[in-house]
Amino acid sequence: RTVSANLGMSYSVANVVAEAGLDHIRRWLPFACDEQSLRNQIKNKMIRPTTIPQTVADLQVEQAIAREALRLALEQHKQLAVGLKGVQQERSVSDAFAQTASGQSLIDMFALDLIIGSGGILSHAPRRVQAMIMLIDAYAPLGITQLAVDSIFMMPHLGVLSTVNEQAATEVFVKDCLVPLGTCVAPNGTGKAGERCFAYRLLLPGERVVEDRISVGDIRLLPLEANHEAGIELTPTRGFDFGAGDGKKVTGKVKGGVVGLILDARGRPLSIAGDEAARVRQLQTWAQAVNLYPAEGAGGWGSGTGKEKRDRD
Incomplete structure (x- = not known):
């Protein structure tokens, strides 16, 4: 810690x-x-x-x-x-x-299967997808990673409560504090924008199947509600790795949330254009793909009203 x-x-x-x-x-x-x-x-x-x-x-x-x-x-x-240098280690934390x-x-990062964000900037983001994208951009998770956020920035207070009543703190944490955002699926590797990154096969509740592929440089948001789980099969192209090796197929489970399932093919490490005009186009394209901000607020300084209500869906 x-x-x-x-x-x-x-x-x-x-x-x-x-x-x-x-x-x-x-x-x-x-x-x-x-x-x-x-x-x-x-x-x-x-x-x-x-x-x-x-x-x-x-x-x-x-x-x-x-x-x-x-x-x-x-x-x-x-x-x-x-x-520790020169000292024999004993594994005792987690995988x-x-x-x-x-x-x-x-x-x-491949072994981290859950990231929880806390703090005012994350808890009070006008749209939950903004909190999820901030965590993804900052931490660049690899493989299949579930993301959640502290509902109203109460985790520090629950930490204090746990010293008095651990059971009560745990119940509040699970039922009222933790808001599941969804799951991020992202391979390690980089490639040329527009080339195929990976194919996916999603087995949704009700035995509905969704199959498609995503190109390098793209990000995609798929609906997957909270408390729902889906099976996923990922087939990366050469140069990309989901944790099993370069170009090797991976299967797993993805959990839904108030945002859904994000497929991130922007590459790891994330590559952002150096030229300002190209960067603006790139970021606006990514923002539109996940409905990150209201369309009327994308113009820069002085744009937008600042009155948008929280969109938890």
């Missing part, structure tokens, strides 16, 4: 900018913006941390910073979760920690 207390979305937002760099934050923005305007936006957030975004563009800036904060926290965790050579990170 590790804590990155210096990475946050209020007074410590400047630490995120300093560690990640402004270019890493700007790469997540689906609109063109100059450096000074972005710096002003971030500094205003730092001195007024309790303010909420007034436009969709303001929201996109905050969620871009959140992606980098989450990414940096995971990188710090990987650096700290390493094997998510691979037995590697001493001094190397123990984190195996």
